[in-house]
Amino acid sequence: MLDICKICCTFALNLNNYAFMKNKRNRLQVISEILRSTVVGSQEELLKMLGERQCEVTQATLSRDLKLLKVAKTPLSNGTYKYILPSYNKPLPNQGAFNTLIAHGAVLSLEFSGQLAVVKTKPGYASAIAWDIDNKATEQVLGTIAGDDTILVIPREGITREDILDMLNVTFAEKN
Amino acid sequence: MLDICKICCTFALNLNNYAFMKNKRNRLQVISEILRSTVVGSQEELLKMLGERQCEVTQATLSRDLKLLKVAKTPLSNGTYKYILPSYNKPLPNQGAFNTLIAHGAVLSLEFSGQLAVVKTKPGYASAIAWDIDNKATEQVLGTIAGDDTILVIPREGITREDILDMLNVTFAEKN
DNA sequence: ATGATTGCGGTATTTATATTCATTTAATAT
DNA sequence: ATATTAAATGAATATAAATACCGCAATCAT
Numbered sequence: 001m002l003d004i005c006k007i008c009c010t011f012a013l014n015l016n017n018y019a020f021m022k023n024k025r026n027r028l029q030v031i032s033e034i035l036r037s038t039v040v041g042s043q044e045e046l047l048k049m050l051g052e053r054q055c056e057v058t059q060a061t062l063s064r065d066l067k068l069l070k071v072a073k074t075p076l077s078n079g080t081y082k083y084i085l086p087s088y089n090k091p092l093p094n095q096g097a098f099n100t101l102i103a104h105g106a107v108l109s110l111e112f113s114g115q116l117a118v119v120k121t122k123p124g125y126a127s128a129i130a131w132d133i134d135n136k137a138t139e140q141v142l143g144t145i146a147g148d149d150t151i152l153v154i155p156r157e158g159i160t161r162e163d164i165l166d167m168l169n170v171t172f173a174e175k176n
Numbered sequence: 177m178l179d180i181c182k183i184c185c186t187f188a189l190n191l192n193n194y195a196f197m198k199n200k201r202n203r204l205q206v207i208s209e210i211l212r213s214t215v216v217g218s219q220e221e222l223l224k225m226l227g228e229r230q231c232e233v234t235q236a237t238l239s240r241d242l243k244l245l246k247v248a249k250t251p252l253s254n255g256t257y258k259y260i261l262p263s264y265n266k267p268l269p270n271q272g273a274f275n276t277l278i279a280h281g282a283v284l285s286l287e288f289s290g291q292l293a294v295v296k297t298k299p300g301y302a303s304a305i306a307w308d309i310d311n312k313a314t315e316q317v318l319g320t321i322a323g324d325d326t327i328l329v330i331p332r333e334g335i336t337r338e339d340i341l342d343m344l345n346v347t348f349a350e351k352n
Numbered sequence: 353a354t355g356a357t358t359g360c361g362g363t364a365t366t367t368a369t370a371t372t373c374a375t376t377t378a379a380t381a382t
Numbered sequence: 383a384t385a386t387t388a389a390a391t392g393a394a395t396a397t398a399a400a401t402a403c404c405g406c407a408a409t410c411a412t
Contacts, residue, residue: 023360024359024360024361042397042398042399043398043399044397044398057361057362058361058362058363059398059399059400060361060362060363060364060399060400060401061360061361061362062399063398063399063400063401064360064361064400064401066251066399067251067255067400068251070250070251070252070253071250071251072248072249072250072251072260073248073249073250073399074246074247074248074249074262075242075243075244075246075247075248076246077246079243081370084248086250115289115290127323127324130323142287142289142294143287143294143296143326143328144323144326145321145322145323145326145327145328146323146324147323152321152328154289154292154294154328155289156287156289157288157289157290199390200389200390200391218367218368218369219368219369220367220368233391233392234391234392234393235368235369235370235392236369236370236371236391236392236393236394237390237391237392238369239368239369239370239371240370240371240390240391242369243370249369257400353412354411354412355410355411355412356409356410356411356412357408357409357410357411358407358408358409358410359406359407359408359409360405360406360407360408361404361405361406362403362404362405362406363402363403363404364401364402364403364404365400365401365402365403366399366400366401366402367398367399367400367401368397368398368399368400369396369397369398369399370395370396370397370398371394371395371396371397372393372394372395372396373392373393373394373395374391374392374393374394375390375391375392375393376389376390376391376392377388377389377390377391378387378388378389378390379386379387379388379389380385380386380387380388381384381385381386381387382383382384382385382386
């Protein structure tokens with residue numbers, strides 16, 4: 001007897017309309033967005049930002065949310081701290097070049113063989129794209145080896161195909 | 177007037193002899209090792225582990241150390257937390273000749289993923305080093321694939337990580 | 353319906369972490 | 383050596399973050 005909660009449903013259909021929403025799901029979304037686009041150094045700070053976006057909660061809830069989202073707190077070089085989303089929903093810094101290449105059809109295919117991934121590219125493009133992958137997915141990828149039109153991607157230990165797919169999906173998604 | 181601190185020098189040469197060391201440099205090293213090999217959820221916990229390794233400090237110092245090392249605290253799926261090292265100061269997996277080569281700068285790192293090993297080198301060095309490996313380690317190594325700055329080493333079946341490390345140490349010992 | 357169950361979220365609190373301040377220790381210059 | 387400067391550290395404290403506890407509201411099972 002599957003019955004869908006009307007409220008949840010409503011919100012599910014309005015994921016991007018933050019104005020009048022005050023449920024968890026949306027809040028998590030908002031938190032993600034903020035953390036993706038801003039350097040936030042404490043929960044209090046984040047709390048304030050949430051407030052500005054009509055998400056009024058307490059620090060306790062925020063702490064729970066961050067735990068749920070697996071947001072890590074990491075020191076920065078400038079002596080401050082930053083909350084960062086886990087890699088699979090982390091923005092790839094400087095997405096420009098890589099996506100442009102995809103958009104232009106430089107990346108032809110992606111296939112897996114066991115733990116390894118192979119990216120086929122237009123001739124000559126491999127090293128350029130491999131460099132991008134190296135730099136944007138250091139968390140998932142141990143290294144890449146590029147020939148002329150083929151890149152071998154070696155995921156880190158513990159990284160699943162899904163992880164790699166997620167990582168690339170984010171990238172691929174951006175092209176549209 | 178460049179004069180090298182004798183103590184630092186000593187310690188630099190004895191990075192693995194923790195027994196009698198109680199300086200910062202070493203402690204950071206120890207902390208790295210612990211975090212690399214253990215799930216640590218709080219500074220207190222880490223503090224205890226340090227104590228067991230003759231690094232007795234206070235939480236204050238530890239906090240500063242972690243900040244220095246840019247260690248992030250991240251939630252795990254099981255509801256606990258973990259301190260994680262940033263990827264760029266990940267393991268220099270062992271000591272010895274190979275590390276000397278690392279120190280000399282041509283080989284930047286060696287990491288394993290499953291049965292495979294990936295060697296990172298300075299740009300342009302990969303094929304040269306791969307060639308050496310190919311020729312001197314046919315017993316352990318099935319083959320290598322070199323890009324510009326990355327070598328994929330494919331060990332033969334039954335060859336352990338230890339074997340590979342030993343091989344590399346032997347192979348590169350002669351070079352210095 | 354009605355009681356059970358679950359998940360969310362706030363308050364108060366505990367626990368954990370960062371920092372200030374004072375002191376010691378080590379490096380550098382004289 | 384000795385003085386000077388800088389780095390490292392501990393004790394105490396301030397700040398930040400996690401959680402125990404409670405109540406509420408929504409769903410579920412009967």
